[in-house]
Amino acid sequence: MFFDTEIDRLLRGTSIAGLLGELARNSPPGPAYYCKVVSVGPDGTPVVHECGTPQGAPARGAREPVVDAIVDEKAGTIKLIAEMPGVEKTDVRISVDDGTVDLSAERDEKEYRARIPLERKVDEGSARATYKNGILQIVFSLAEEGPAGTRVEVE
Structure with missing residues (x-):
């Protein structure tokens, strides 16, 4: 399966003990985590998102939440x-x-x-957000894709 091969490639040469040692030496105090999320992009190619405690995070322990973006072409929406x-x-x-x-x-x-940079243009005024059981969902309508630029008529 493709994802098994891709995950093996991403983790090749990675030592858990080495990662933990590096975290202990170079991280600010407080909780820290790191992850890679692999998904399939709109063109069918794999997209790898890294998430975790950002560099220079406050010592209090600000975390970067795991975020997934789902584009629904039929509904014309993107959901975070x-x-x-x-x-x-x-x-x-x-x-x-x-x-x-x-x-x-x-x-x-x-x-x-x-x-979070959005991968598609959205109608920012269309945002709807819900939060339940620790999961935040934000839904945007995709913006209409029009021609680039504006045509100017010569008088």
């Missing part, structure tokens, strides 16, 4: 799904600007921060 357990709906802050979504949430010892 973020795992953010341990916070409440009222703690979550979402902003969208120029094709990038900024997520943040903080409650007690839990703190999440992520900056």
Whole structure:
């Protein structure tokens, strides 16, 4: 299977003990994690997203949530799904600007921060978000793809 081969290739030469040692030496205090999420892009090729505690994260332990983006061409939407357990709906802050979504949430010892570039143009005003059982879902309508530029008539 393709993903088995791709995962083997990504992890080849990776030592868990080595990763843990490097984390202990180079990480700020507080919780840290790292992951790779492999998905299939719109053109059928694999897309590897890295996620985890960002470099220079505050010592309090801000984490980057695991985020998946699903494009539904038939429905004309893109859905972002973020795992953010341990916070409440009222703690979550979402902003969208120029094709990038900024997520943040903080409650007690839990703190999440992520900056997610969208792979497609969206109608930013169409955003709908729900948060239930630690899962944040944000749905955008895809923007209409028009011709690039504007035609100017000569008088």
